[in-house]
Amino acid sequence: MSSNPLVDRFARRITYLRLSVTDRCDLRCAYCMPERMEFLPRAEVLTLEELHRVALAFIDRGVRKIRLTGGEPLVRRDMIELVRALGRQLGQGLDELTLTTNGTRLADFADDLAAAGVRRINVSLDTLDRTTFAKLAHRDMLPQVLEGIAAARAAGLQVKINTVALKGVNEAEIASLVAWAHGQGHDLTLIEVMPLGEVEGDRFDHYLPLDGVRRELEARWTLTPSAARSGGPARYVDVAETGGQLGFITPLTGNFCEGCNRVRVTATGQLFMCLGGEGRVDLRAALRSADPDGAVAEAFARAMGEKPEKHSFVIDRPGAAPALARHMSMTGG
Ligand code: SAM
Ligand code: SF4
Numbered sequence: 001m002s003s004n005p006l007v008d009r010f011a012r013r014i015t016y017l018r019l020s021v022t023d024r025c026d027l028r029c030a031y032c033m034p035e036r037m038e039f040l041p042r043a044e045v046l047t048l049e050e051l052h053r054v055a056l057a058f059i060d061r062g063v064r065k066i067r068l069t070g071g072e073p074l075v076r077r078d079m080i081e082l083v084r085a086l087g088r089q090l091g092q093g094l095d096e097l098t099l100t101t102n103g104t105r106l107a108d109f110a111d112d113l114a115a116a117g118v119r120r121i122n123v124s125l126d127t128l129d130r131t132t133f134a135k136l137a138h139r140d141m142l143p144q145v146l147e148g149i150a151a152a153r154a155a156g157l158q159v160k161i162n163t164v165a166l167k168g169v170n171e172a173e174i175a176s177l178v179a180w181a182h183g184q185g186h187d188l189t190l191i192e193v194m195p196l197g198e199v200e201g202d203r204f205d206h207y208l209p210l211d212g213v214r215r216e217l218e219a220r221w222t223l224t225p226s227a228a229r230s231g232g233p234a235r236y237v238d239v240a241e242t243g244g245q246l247g248f249i250t251p252l253t254g255n256f257c258e259g260c261n262r263v264r265v266t267a268t269g270q271l272f273m274c275l276g277g278e279g280r281v282d283l284r285a286a287l288r289s290a291d292p293d294g295a296v297a298e299a300f301a302r303a304m305g306e307k308p309e310k311h312s313f314v315i316d317r318p319g320a321a322p323a324l325a326r327h328m329s330m331t332g333g
Helices: 048-060 079-087 106-115 130-137 142-154 171-183 210-220 283-287 292-306
Strands: 016-020 065-069 096-101 120-124 158-165 187-192 223-225 235-239 244-249 262-265 270-272 280-282
Touching: 016 048, 048 065, 048 079, 048 283, 048 292, 065 079, 079 096, 079 106, 106 120, 106 142, 120 142, 130 142, 142 158, 158 171, 171 187, 171 210, 171 244, 187 210, 210 223, 210 244, 270 283, 280 283, 280 292, 283 292
Parallel strands: 016 065, 016 262, 065 096, 096 120, 120 158, 158 187, 187 244
Antiparallel strands: 223 235, 235 244, 262 270, 270 280
């Protein structure tokens, strides 16, 4: 256990880091980013060595779980080197190394991830219908994703499916997605769409509050609140009929900030204290300064002093500007 843990002003201990390794992606999910998304110049992105140093600095201050994310983490070429390097920290302060991926390249990396010590991954999948997928993600890549999920399972990785619930897109398919995932042995978590970054459409048009989805599923299945908690925002139920677990992440209909144990670092080394806020400190500048250790410690102290009590975003009317200019692909999910 760290002798100098990261604790914020609300006495929340930070034990979980989400580290984005790239802002780039091979899909263009309509709720996440526009087709003509402008990506960062490569020079602005942390090098592999810098990402590694950031992760080690957090482990030294008591972070026990790291989730690699993006953009799409598996489109970064040297990503697997980072996974291997961090895998060596497992059991040395780090309890879990995991990642969130869209799955398109998972078939190529599943064995390497498992060999590096990854045990569980999250795969984002919003539909099992190829036409809906191609329309939503603007790329016809559902077969690759399904192949990736199968490869992950074959490599012994535990896969959790994340699904953004979208009115008029996958709304009618949610029960069958849950049944499919549970049938394959994967838990599934539903997520409400969040107003982060400009996209082409209006998110309000597809915003689907999960309380209604839950009521519909309750009419079909027996849902029993589960004791399972990830220390994160999801609330879980056990589904008697499918034998699987179903999670609900409701940033809009149910604020979940009270027990927040996490921070996020973008691929450019910006440490965001809250997914729903603009507050950040610049770890890249700290790392590239004359006294990196001192500057990183100072940046951590500032971050802990500034982490907000809760986020405050809403989707309450059509045509409203996003609550934050930043896209989810900057900080990852
Ligand atoms: N590319 C990877 C993926 O899709 O899993 C990792 C990054 S992606 C930004 C992480 C998660 O955020 C995905 O599950 C995605 O569906 C979700 N996401 C993206 N934009 C979102 C938004 N505006 N509201 C809610 N979830 C969003
Ligand atoms: Fe890419 Fe993930 Fe955003 Fe989809 S949700 S565009 S896969 S970063």
